[in-house]
Amino acid sequence: MSFTIAIDGPAAAGKGTLSRGIAEHFGLAHLDTGLLYRAVGARVRDGDEAVAAAQSLTQADLARDDLRSADVAQAASVVAAIPEVRAALVAFQRSFARRDGGAVLDGRDIGTVICPDAEVKLYVTASAEVRATRRFHELQAGGSDTTYDAVLEDVKARDHRDANRAEAPMKPADDAVILDTSDLDIGTVLAQAIKIVGNRR
Numbered sequence: 353m354s355f356t357i358a359i360d361g362p363a364a365a366g367k368g369t370l371s372r373g374i375a376e377h378f379g380l381a382h383l384d385t386g387l388l389y390r391a392v393g394a395r396v397r398d399g400d401e402a403v404a405a406a407q408s409l410t411q412a413d414l415a416r417d418d419l420r421s422a423d424v425a426q427a428a429s430v431v432a433a434i435p436e437v438r439a440a441l442v443a444f445q446r447s448f449a450r451r452d453g454g455a456v457l458d459g460r461d462i463g464t465v466i467c468p469d470a471e472v473k474l475y476v477t478a479s480a481e482v483r484a485t486r487r488f489h490e491l492q493a494g495g496s497d498t499t500y501d502a503v504l505e506d507v508k509a510r511d512h513r514d515a516n517r518a519e520a521p522m523k524p525a526d527d528a529v530i531l532d533t534s535d536l537d538i539g540t541v542l543a544q545a546i547k548i549v550g551n552r553r
């Protein structure tokens with residue numbers, strides 16, 4: 353039986369931690385859909401054409417160790433605005449979402465476009481400053497020598513591009529539960545989310 357949990361929200365809102373925690377708690381598969389766009393962005397940085405890259409993504413593309421960098425994040429949000437790139441990634445995401453045993457997908461358009469019939473929809477958000485602080489610490493821990501100001505600028509630029517594109521813009525589905533993590537630690541938010549999912553299962 354399938355059971356789909358859609359988790360959307362802006363950059364560094366805590367979607368990844370939340371999705372992995374929910375998937376682990378309920379024994380569901382998890383797909384970080386941002387990685388698909390990051391992999392296409394990385395291929396474009398290597399000189400490939402965006403649509404062709406999206407149509408020919410491989411496991412090796414998704415396993416690259418540079419996908420979490422700030423440069424690749426920006427490239428991802430540029431290619432993510434191209435309708436043909438998004439179209440090339442729809443079937444894979446939908447079939448993952450409906451796999452037997454249930455799945456958690458996190459991204460920007462999961463509850464609105466990819467899985468409008470998802471059993472649970474969450475929209476995770478936080479202030480740009482809080483998100484930039486979290487992402488700055490993550491990048492620093494990964495050895496990056498970036499600054500907080502650069503990360504804040506990156507987060508704001510991506511939010512703006514993601515929310516204002518014509519195709520599948522980032523926004524909460526009408527029936528999504530909004531979780532604002534600005535003043536809450538991720539453990540508290542995870543407990544809230546587990547309760548919401550538990551009530552619908």
Ligand code: CDP
Pocket residue numbers: 362363364365367385386387389390425428429430432458459460461462510514
């Ligand atoms: O981890 P973070 O929230 O910073 O970003 P991500 O989820 O890895 O997504 C990287 C970029 O991919 C986003 O800025 C979006 O432009 C794009 N994306 C999208 O358009 N649709 C999705 N379902 C997931 C990501």
